[in-house]
Amino acid sequence: MSNIEPLNSFEKIGDAAKRVVEKIGPTTALPWDGKPITRPGIYANVPMSVYHGANLCDGPSVSSSGLRKISNESPAHYFCGSPYNPTRVEPKDSDALTFGRAAHHLLLGEDDFNTHYIVRPDKWDSWRTDASKQWKADQESQGRTVLLPSQLDAIRGIARSLAAHPLIDAGILNGGIERTIVWRCKDTGVWLKARPDAIPNDAGDFADLKTCVSVQTADIARSIAEHGYHQQAALIAAGWHALTGRDISSFSFVFVEKQPPYCVRIVTLRDDDLARGERQNFIAIKTFADCMKSGEWPGPGGADAEYLSLPEWMQKRIDHQLEEAEAA
Amino acid sequence: MALELARIEEKIDRVAAGGTEVAMGFGGVKFATLLELMEFAKLMAVSGSAVPVHLRGNPGTCLAVCTKALRYGFDPFSLAEHSYTMSKSMKVDGQWQDVETIAYDSFVIHAIIEAHGDVTGKLKPTYIGEGDDMKCICTGVVNGETLEVETDTVGKIKARIGRNDKGKLKGSPLWESKPKQQLWYDARRDWCRAHQPHILLGWYDKDELQEHGPDVRDVTPAKPDIASRLKGGKGRGFSANHVERETRGVIETEVQRGAQGNVLPDAQSGDEPKASDQESVSTDSGAAQDRCESAALTNSSSSQPIESSPIEAETDKPASEIRPPAPSDAGNYLESSGGSLTDDGVQAGADDKPGVGLPAGWQGIYAQAMTRVTDKPKSLATRRTEALRIIGGTPSDADLAEMEAMEELVKRRNSGQLKPDEFRAQLREIMPAGVEI
Numbered sequence: 001m002s003n004i005e006p007l008n009s010f011e012k013i014g015d016a017a018k019r020v021v022e023k024i025g026p027t028t029a030l031p032w033d034g035k036p037i038t039r040p041g042i043y044a045n046v047p048m049s050v051y052h053g054a055n056l057c058d059g060p061s062v063s064s065s066g067l068r069k070i071s072n073e074s075p076a077h078y079f080c081g082s083p084y085n086p087t088r089v090e091p092k093d094s095d096a097l098t099f100g101r102a103a104h105h106l107l108l109g110e111d112d113f114n115t116h117y118i119v120r121p122d123k124w125d126s127w128r129t130d131a132s133k134q135w136k137a138d139q140e141s142q143g144r145t146v147l148l149p150s151q152l153d154a155i156r157g158i159a160r161s162l163a164a165h166p167l168i169d170a171g172i173l174n175g176g177i178e179r180t181i182v183w184r185c186k187d188t189g190v191w192l193k194a195r196p197d198a199i200p201n202d203a204g205d206f207a208d209l210k211t212c213v214s215v216q217t218a219d220i221a222r223s224i225a226e227h228g229y230h231q232q233a234a235l236i237a238a239g240w241h242a243l244t245g246r247d248i249s250s251f252s253f254v255f256v257e258k259q260p261p262y263c264v265r266i267v268t269l270r271d272d273d274l275a276r277g278e279r280q281n282f283i284a285i286k287t288f289a290d291c292m293k294s295g296e297w298p299g300p301g302g303a304d305a306e307y308l309s310l311p312e313w314m315q316k317r318i319d320h321q322l323e324e325a326e327a328a
Numbered sequence: 329m330a331l332e333l334a335r336i337e338e339k340i341d342r343v344a345a346g347g348t349e350v351a352m353g354f355g356g357v358k359f360a361t362l363l364e365l366m367e368f369a370k371l372m373a374v375s376g377s378a379v380p381v382h383l384r385g386n387p388g389t390c391l392a393v394c395t396k397a398l399r400y401g402f403d404p405f406s407l408a409e410h411s412y413t414m415s416k417s418m419k420v421d422g423q424w425q426d427v428e429t430i431a432y433d434s435f436v437i438h439a440i441i442e443a444h445g446d447v448t449g450k451l452k453p454t455y456i457g458e459g460d461d462m463k464c465i466c467t468g469v470v471n472g473e474t475l476e477v478e479t480d481t482v483g484k485i486k487a488r489i490g491r492n493d494k495g496k497l498k499g500s501p502l503w504e505s506k507p508k509q510q511l512w513y514d515a516r517r518d519w520c521r522a523h524q525p526h527i528l529l530g531w532y533d534k535d536e537l538q539e540h541g542p543d544v545r546d547v548t549p550a551k552p553d554i555a556s557r558l559k560g561g562k563g564r565g566f567s568a569n570h571v572e573r574e575t576r577g578v579i580e581t582e583v584q585r586g587a588q589g590n591v592l593p594d595a596q597s598g599d600e601p602k603a604s605d606q607e608s609v610s611t612d613s614g615a616a617q618d619r620c621e622s623a624a625l626t627n628s629s630s631s632q633p634i635e636s637s638p639i640e641a642e643t644d645k646p647a648s649e650i651r652p653p654a655p656s657d658a659g660n661y662l663e664s665s666g667g668s669l670t671d672d673g674v675q676a677g678a679d680d681k682p683g684v685g686l687p688a689g690w691q692g693i694y695a696q697a698m699t700r701v702t703d704k705p706k707s708l709a710t711r712r713t714e715a716l717r718i719i720g721g722t723p724s725d726a727d728l729a730e731m732e733a734m735e736e737l738v739k740r741r742n743s744g745q746l747k748p749d750e751f752r753a754q755l756r757e758i759m760p761a762g763v764e765i
Contacts, residue, residue, distance in 0.1 A: 106571050109564045113574045156575055163568035170558035174565035198565040203557040209566075250552050268552035272381045279376060 029179050037191075040183040040243055042176075042199065051180055051195060054083035060292050061182070061191035064235045067284040068228040075287055079297035093145075099258065102147055103155050103211050107162065108177050108197055118144045119152050154258050158211065161262035162254070172207045172266065173254060175200040183242040187282075188289035194236045204249040206236060207266070211258040215265035220255050224269075229253060231284075233269055234277030359398070368404070369394050378405055382413040389413065392430060400440050410436050434500070434513050441520045444527055446470050451519060453512045457481065462507065466515035470523060477519040482507045485514070685724040686716075692763045693719050694731060695755060698738045708735050733758050 029044035036058045037043065050056055052063070069078040081091050102117050104110075118139050124132040139146050162168045175198040182193050197208050212223055224230055233251035240248050252268040269277075291297050309315070359365045369391035372379055383390050390404075393411055397404040410433040441451070448469040456463050460483030467476050479485070482503070489498050497503055502510035520527055697715035698708065706714075712731065716723070723731060734755065741751040 106574055107566055109567050109570045152575055156571060159566075159568050159571035162566060167555055167558065168566055170555055171565075172554065172558055175563045177564045198563070201563050205554045205557055249557060250554055252552070252554060266554075268554065272384070275376075275384060 029176060032180075037182050041181075042243060043180045043182060044176075044178065046180040051193065052083065056180075056193060057182060057191040059189070059191055060084060060288075061193050062285065062288050063193045063195075064232040064281075066288070067235065067281050068231050070284040070287050071231065071280045072228055074300040075291045075297040076299035078288075079291070084292070098145055098147070099151050099154070100211050102145065102151065103158060103258070104197070104209060106155050107159060107209060108173065110178060116143070116145060117147050119147050119149055122149050154262075157260060157262045158256050158258065161264050162256060165264045165266070167266050168254070168264070171200075172205060172252065173198055173209060181236070181239040181243060183239050185285050185289075188285055190285055190289050190292075192235065192239060192285070194232075194239045196236050204240070204246060205252065206233070206240070206248050206250070207252045207254050208232065208236075209254045209256070212255050213257065213259070215255045215257055215263050220253070220265060220267060223255070224253065228277070228280070230269055230273045230277035231280050232277075234274050235281050237274060238278060238281070365394055365398070366391060372404065372408065375405075379408045380411065383408055383411070389430065400444060402436075407432070407436065434517070437517055437520070438513065440527060441516060441524070446524065448472075451516050453515060455508060455511070459483075460486070462511065464508075464511040464515040466512075466519040468519055468523065475519070475523045477515060477522050479511055479515045479518065482511060485511075684722050686719055686721045686727045689763050690719045690721075690727070691730060691734070691759050695734055695759070698734055699741075708738065730758065 029042045032043045032046045032050075036055050038058045046056070054060075066078055066082070069081075079085050080089055082088055102113075105113055105116065120132070120136070124135075127133055127136060136146050162173070177198050178195075179199050180193060180195050181199075182191060184190070185192055196206055198206075200206060208229070210223070210229070212220065214220075233253075237248045237251060240246065250268050251274060252266050255265045255267065257263050310318070359368065366387070370387045372383065372390040372394070373385055373387040376384065379390070383393065390408070393408045394404045396402075397407040412431045412433075413428055414431045441447075448471075451466055451468040454465040454467065456465065461481050463479050463481045465476055465478045467474060469475070480488075486497060486503055489503070491497055500510050500513075502513075694715045697711050697718070712735070737746065737751060737754055737758070740746045741748070746754065
């Protein structure tokens with residue numbers, strides 16, 4: 001009981017609580033006990049399979065990727081791969097996903113890379129031969145993800161490039177890793193979960209690593225918009241506030257090209273885009289809660305037919321062509 | 329900011345807000361108490377896209393907009409739509425500091441002047457000159473007295489406003505497209521400020537703040553300035569060393585792997601060695617290498633280690649029949665560049681000098697290293713280094729002569745002087761008896 005914080009009799013409870021929080025630090029993680037989580041917190045050592053599974057918490061939980069799926073596609077698209085769907089379809093792993101996962105594992109300093117990943121021996125330059133196929137199947141049956149030598153080469157290139165960036169050097173990708181933050185939505189009671197790349201120790205400047213094809217401005221802006229990365233940032237910010245009572249200072253994305261010259265570009269979201277993400281998340285959380293309750297997971301569109309116009313640019317082009325053709 | 333929205337929302341007193349009377353008068357909303365107005369301002373702050381970004385999550389500024397709207401009978405949301413947060417640099421205690429202030433679109437101010445000034449009739453413009461020499465005199469009658477304000481010429485005003493980096497005039501675009509109209513807006517505003525100060529009470533219009541010299545600027549930070557807050561890498565996360573450690577040797581091991589088939593002809597076929605078996609021999613190379621090596625072991629026991637090698641295409645013998653150059657010592661090749669095989673008492677080859685000379689049978693590995701097809705072109709020097717690392721030990725003079733002879737053959741093959749068949753025949757000739765290629 002030595003860690004009981006003495007309470008000054010003239011001190012307000014709130015001040016004492018603040019003192020305790022400041023002392024233990026917001027990044028102090030609770031060890032996960034292997035059972036469904038019943039109280040909000042930052043947890044360490046939650047396996048990814050549990051994190052994405054149905055039993056992380058003692059009630060339905062949803063992560064940023066789930067919310068983004070609901071927002072940007074539809075509840076039906078989310079439910080298709082949802083752990084709450086008894087007939088779910090496991091999403092197929094694309095090369096890009098595999099690469100991104102492996103890159104994160106190595107680049108964010110996680111341990112046991114070699115337990116989870118294995119590189120194809122370079123005596124094979126493809127999966128044409130039966131022996132190579134058999135080897136691959138063996139590895140996968142043992143739970144390992146197979147990488148190509150070129151992919152590992154790329155990760156090493158990325159690492160060299162990252163290391164040269166001053167903000168990386170200053171620690172924007174450092175802090176508590178492999179932490180799962182879990183909290184409840186006040187309005188719906190739904191458990192929310194997030195797994196930031198690194199929980200910062202310093203001033204609350206969060207960052208997320210993204211591998212991409214190009215770091216040109218238009219490309220990364222489109223990437224953020226298409227994948228709803230601002231929603232992901234907003235969810236982490238909301239979780240951070242729910243658990244620590246503090247606002248994040250900023251949320252940045254570390255974009256790095258996954259091919260030479262492996263350029264790094266660090267961009268920070270503006271408050272209004274974070275606010276947009278937060279509002280999108282809120283709608284998606286409510287949708288999730290409603291669908292869980294009703295058991296109905298509708299796709300986009302309603303029961304009746306809808307009007308659909310050609311895209312504006314297409315209309316213009318056709319009209320222009322018609323005008324020219326009809327004038328001739 | 330985003331998160332404050334939630335907190336403000338929690339703080340809205342729904343009882344007070346619920347009691348707000350709604351009238352059909354100007355602005356559509358009537359407030360009985362300041363509390364109600366404050367609640368309304370909080371509501372505005374969480375109204376999302378109904379208010380501009382600078383008001384979101386900012387109930388204080390919303391309240392300021394609300395009081396102004398009330399004073400002049402505007403709908404608070406409409407007025408909010410035409411408001412901006414700008415900044416003036418002011419000297420405070422000898423230091424320049426940015427002081428934020430609210431500004432409004434010009435036409436808001438004009439509407440107030442028209443509606444609430446003590447002006448008899450309307451304000452009237454008189455224009456003097458043309459083009460850049462044009463100026464405007466604004467005339468208004470207050471209590472029977474005619475009051476005037478004269479502007480600078482358009483040319484002088486434009487010169488004072490200045491241009492941005494792209495050469496575009498700052499402030500209102502009307503200075504370029506309709507200078508007469510903009511001159512009138514300025515004249516009217518200046519007249520009001522000079523002669524009816526109680527109306528504007530220090531309101532700024534947006535153009536005015538944008539145009540009035542270098543001491544006014546947008547205070548939205550140009551950069552997030554995260555660097556000033558970060559204090560160096562702490563905790564875990566990205567570490568170039570970690571990546572290097574975890575991946576070292578994983579990619580450039582094909583020669584080692586190919587040779588491994590020779591070194592370990594009877595390796596546990598089908599059984600992957602456990603990681604613990606390998607730890608003792610590969611502390612420096614990282615476990616990733618172990619994984620690749622072990623995979624290679626599994627396969628090499630049943631097939632040729634180098635499928636694409638021009639040599640092996642002729643060699644049907646399985647790897648297990650290739651004579652090993654040294655007693656099976658799984659993995660020791662990884663540490664053997666310092667001569668660990670010879671240290672272990674392995675025969676030192678043709679040379680009599682103790683500790684010098686490669687282990688017997690090295691020629692097989694060496695030939696493979698020199699000739700095997702790789703993903704990327706490799707120089708003979710690189711191949712030699714790699715081969716020696718695998719074989720272990722220090723070559724004697726005799727070994728070196730043999731190595732050079734083999735390299736010479738490879739060079740001739742590569743340059744087309746030797747056909748593949750001739751190359752293999754000549755290679756066999758210089759190989760010691762018993763060593764398979």
